[in-house]
Amino acid sequence: xxxxxxxxxxxxxxxxxxxxxxxxxxxxxxxxxxxxxxxxxxxxxxxxxxxxxxxxxxxxxxxxxxxxxxxxxxxxxxxxxxxxxxxxxxxxxxxxxxxxxxxxxxxxxxxxxxxxxxxxxxxxxxxxxxxxxxxxxxxxxxxxxxxxxxxxxxxxxxxxxxxxxxxxxxxxxxxxxxxxxxxxxxxxx
Amino acid sequence: xxxxxxxxxxxxxxxxxxxxxxxxxxxxxxxxxxxxxxxxxxxxxxxxxxxxxxxxxxxxxxxxxxxxxxxxxxxxxxxxxxxxxxxxxxxxxxxxxxxxxxxxxxxxxxxxxxxxxxxxxxxxxxxxxxxxxxxxxxxxxxxxxxxxxxxxxxxxxxxxxxxxxxxxxxxxxxxxxxxxxxxxxxxxxxxxxxxxxxxxxxxxxxxxxxxxxxxxxxxxxxxxxxxxxxxxxxxxxxxxxxxxxxxxxxxxxxxxxxxxxxxxxxxxxxxxxxxxxxxxxxxxxxxxxxxxxxxxxxxxxxxxxxxxxxxxxxxxxxxxxxxxxxxxxxxxxxxxxxxxxxxxxxxxxxxxxxxxxxxxxxxxxxxxxxxxxxxxxxxxxxxxxxxxxxxxxxxxxxxxxxxxxxxxxxxxxxxxxxxxxxxxxxxxxxxxxxxxxxxxxxxxxxxxxxxxxxxxxxxxxxxxxxxxx
Ligand code: SF4
Ligand code: SF4
Ligand code: SF4
Ligand code: SF4
Numbered sequence: 001x002x003x004x005x006x007x008x009x010x011x012x013x014x015x016x017x018x019x020x021x022x023x024x025x026x027x028x029x030x031x032x033x034x035x036x037x038x039x040x041x042x043x044x045x046x047x048x049x050x051x052x053x054x055x056x057x058x059x060x061x062x063x064x065x066x067x068x069x070x071x072x073x074x075x076x077x078x079x080x081x082x083x084x085x086x087x088x089x090x091x092x093x094x095x096x097x098x099x100x101x102x103x104x105x106x107x108x109x110x111x112x113x114x115x116x117x118x119x120x121x122x123x124x125x126x127x128x129x130x131x132x133x134x135x136x137x138x139x140x141x142x143x144x145x146x147x148x149x150x151x152x153x154x155x156x157x158x159x160x161x162x163x164x165x166x167x168x169x170x171x172x173x174x175x176x177x178x179x180x181x182x183x184x185x186x187x188x189x
Numbered sequence: 190x191x192x193x194x195x196x197x198x199x200x201x202x203x204x205x206x207x208x209x210x211x212x213x214x215x216x217x218x219x220x221x222x223x224x225x226x227x228x229x230x231x232x233x234x235x236x237x238x239x240x241x242x243x244x245x246x247x248x249x250x251x252x253x254x255x256x257x258x259x260x261x262x263x264x265x266x267x268x269x270x271x272x273x274x275x276x277x278x279x280x281x282x283x284x285x286x287x288x289x290x291x292x293x294x295x296x297x298x299x300x301x302x303x304x305x306x307x308x309x310x311x312x313x314x315x316x317x318x319x320x321x322x323x324x325x326x327x328x329x330x331x332x333x334x335x336x337x338x339x340x341x342x343x344x345x346x347x348x349x350x351x352x353x354x355x356x357x358x359x360x361x362x363x364x365x366x367x368x369x370x371x372x373x374x375x376x377x378x379x380x381x382x383x384x385x386x387x388x389x390x391x392x393x394x395x396x397x398x399x400x401x402x403x404x405x406x407x408x409x410x411x412x413x414x415x416x417x418x419x420x421x422x423x424x425x426x427x428x429x430x431x432x433x434x435x436x437x438x439x440x441x442x443x444x445x446x447x448x449x450x451x452x453x454x455x456x457x458x459x460x461x462x463x464x465x466x467x468x469x470x471x472x473x474x475x476x477x478x479x480x481x482x483x484x485x486x487x488x489x490x491x492x493x494x495x496x497x498x499x500x501x502x503x504x505x506x507x508x509x510x511x512x513x514x515x516x517x518x519x520x521x522x523x524x525x526x527x528x529x530x531x532x533x534x535x536x537x538x539x540x541x542x543x544x545x546x547x548x549x550x551x552x553x554x555x556x557x558x559x560x561x562x563x564x565x566x567x568x569x570x571x572x573x574x575x576x577x578x579x580x581x582x583x584x585x586x587x588x589x590x591x592x593x594x595x596x597x598x599x600x601x602x603x604x605x606x607x608x609x610x611x612x613x614x615x616x617x618x619x620x621x622x623x624x625x626x627x628x629x630x631x632x633x634x635x636x637x638x639x640x641x642x643x644x645x646x647x648x649x650x651x652x653x654x655x656x657x658x
Contacts, residue, residue: 014602021449022338029338033331036314036322044323046250055556057549067409077242081231117238124243145230154250158299158407161306162394167526170553176321183247188233 045176047163048184051149053173056134056141060150063165064132070157071132071150071165073110073125078188079147082120088140088148089113089123105135127153146186154182256325259302263329263348266290267336270343273617275452278626280617283346287353295350300403304329304349305439306396308381309388316389316574333439337446341454345433345443346615351402352433355425356616362429362472370474371593373435374612378589381438386578390571392525396438429472433614444611454608454615457625461605464639468606470622475612480601496598499591506587514583518575525575530557531568 049060049071060071085097089111094103099113110129114122125148132150140148152174166174177184266286273282294303307330314322333344345352365373384396397403401418404410410418424431433440456467456476467476522528533539533550534557543551557564608619620626627633 018449019451022451025338025446025449026335029331029334032311032315033327036311036327039314039318040322040324040327044250044253044256044325045321055547055549055552057547057552059549065404065407065410074245076245078233080233082234083231116240117236120234120236120240122240122243127246143230145233153248155248157250158301159250160301161310161397167393168549170549171556172526178321179250179253182250185245185247 044159044179046154046159046179046182047152047157047166047174048177048182049150049152050173050175050184051146051151051186053171054134054137054150054169055171055173056138056150057170058133058135059168059170060165061131061133063168065158065160065164066156068156069132069165070152072127072130072153072156073132073134073136073148074151074183074185075123075125076147076149076186076188077122079145079186080123081145081147082116082122083144084119084121086113086121086123086140087143088136090139105139107131107133107135111136123148149186151183151185256323259298260325260328262293263304263332266348267332267344270347270615271336271340274343274346274454274615275340278458278617278620280620283615283617284357286347287357290348291350291353291357293350294348295354295402295406300350300400300406301397302326302329303351303403304333304344305351305400305437306394308439308442309384309394309396312385312388313391317391320391334442334446337443338449339451340615341447341450341452341610342440342443342614345440346617349433350406351400351437352430352614354402354405354422355430355432356614358422358425359429359472360426363427364469365428365474367474370434371597375589375593376435377437377441377444379586380436381441382582382585382589384438386521386575386582387524390522390525390574390578392522392528392571392575395524401432429474430614434473434612447613448611450610453610454613454617456606456608456619457623458620458629459625461607461623462625462639463606464624465606466624466639467619467622470619471608471613472618473612473614473616475608475614476619477601477603477607477609479605479607480603492598492600496595499595499598503587503591506591507584510583510585510587511580512583514581514586515576515579517583518572518579521579522572522575525568525571527564528568528571528575530554531564533557534561534564 061069064070089105090097090103091105096103101109104111108129108131110126110131112124112126114124116122134150137148137150140146163174266289269286270283273279273286294300302325307326310320310322310326311330314320333348336343346356347353380396384394387393387395399414399417401414401421403418404414405418405422421432456470461479463479465478468478470476523532530553534554539554540551543555547555624633624638628635628638
């Protein structure tokens, strides 16, 4: 503020310096904002997994900052073969092709198997149970059509500045995508 | 993903999957060389029953409109904080606003979006043209800064959820010794420098990663960080805002901005009678006593000499600091996942056989194997950028330390008891300690104002401590 006692040379000198510094700082901030403003997107970006790069390492289940990972398995039904012997559903060499827990690959029994018509079965992920471990994805990608794959579920994801999974993802599969197209879905075409 | 990517892990794994059908299939697949994904190894069925395929659910992220709510909340809260500090001078108002910010920006928005971390996004956007900076983040970065250039750290006072949390739990402040306070106040600047260096090279957002409060806001996180957050809250009961004062990198920026602020936070509503009643009121050690007007040469000359020597030494020290920083860039660059992977790939002792089942590490090495030249080129490029940021970071460190020392040698210009512009977080606690304020509020009769000491400013007992800071 204005000096309140007489003979305050240094004070007004400092005020002068301070004003100068403020103008300089405002210019600086203005320059940064000006440089970036047309580079910003009014569209926020969100994290997503590129299913073509995911190596099904299992870290998606464990590294998310959330207790329950924001990554879950999704199913592109139009790619699915509706196989009776689903390699995403069954452990290798299952005792029987039924829903017995010992036959299932999924550690939480999150995949539902439903008979449609001979010989086709539909597999649906119960996302409340899925922990995003990618075991089914590995089975499906390796020996099936690859219709099961992992995606960041955007209603769960906190959209951290730096995705905790992305930074340790061995496949370097995480990337930012525009919020208007927040999924990298596989389709048949 | 095509053939060679898969075949890298194919051979060992197939031992586990010995069903003849699959083996045959795998052979077809390996020999066929077609793209594996999206390919119908088992053609999708034609349902006779006319079964309709379910749609893959794609739940949307938080609505875009909410971003505007965030920005409005920030701007509104900043404006209100300025009003409460400079106009209303109301601690109660500040407490209420702090509570709002803690609940909205803290627990509801879970500490994200946050101005503290935004610095890194801005640094990354400046260095990497392909990074699309969200508009909201840019606003969160500059709005509190611009406000600080005019009105001081009103963002810290009641808008930042980190600050609000520490401020609200402070019950019994103990004084941090001045020397320790000064020494530790350098840390935020170094953290800022490191955060910028790592963000600008696209390696890591360490400011977010090691934020102690965000896990508390989210009520989840790694045990280490939750413990750290708990410790900080515990410390905040007795030490005023330990994170803000001794760690927060955005606080460092705001401190600089507040030094140049147009209006400073004032303890007294009109004039200071130097009654010293406010002296101990600040839990953050921000109140400074008046300085001497006539400094006697014995005090001044050594200080001037010290200043001169510091200024002479500065260029050399800057160079040395930068050089050391550039040497540190090699170990530091390993924070970048690409460099780390390239290093592991180049390591002669790396495992040669793929473990079964594959580990994340082995999978990453497999990826490195597949496009080694590209990986190495990327790593070399990143390391080159690290050398530059190493120079800058080293120089910055030296500059910060010197600025602190020079600041300590500069004669203070105060005539009254005043909050230090940089250190004051505008919490409004000290206002009520001033009898003038109490008179203004009608809590005391005007006659209660202690008389102002004679014209010989600084001749009182305060003179002894002039050089204290
Ligand atoms: S961390 Fe990466 S490679 Fe591992 S499962 Fe997740 S997306 Fe796939
Ligand atoms: S196997 Fe893992 S990823 Fe697949 S549905 Fe089960 S929990 Fe989810
Ligand atoms: S951005 Fe955060 S919340 Fe989302 S998946 Fe990554 S770590 Fe989890
Ligand atoms: S307003 Fe007063 S009590 Fe609060 S930080 Fe500033 S000087 Fe300290």
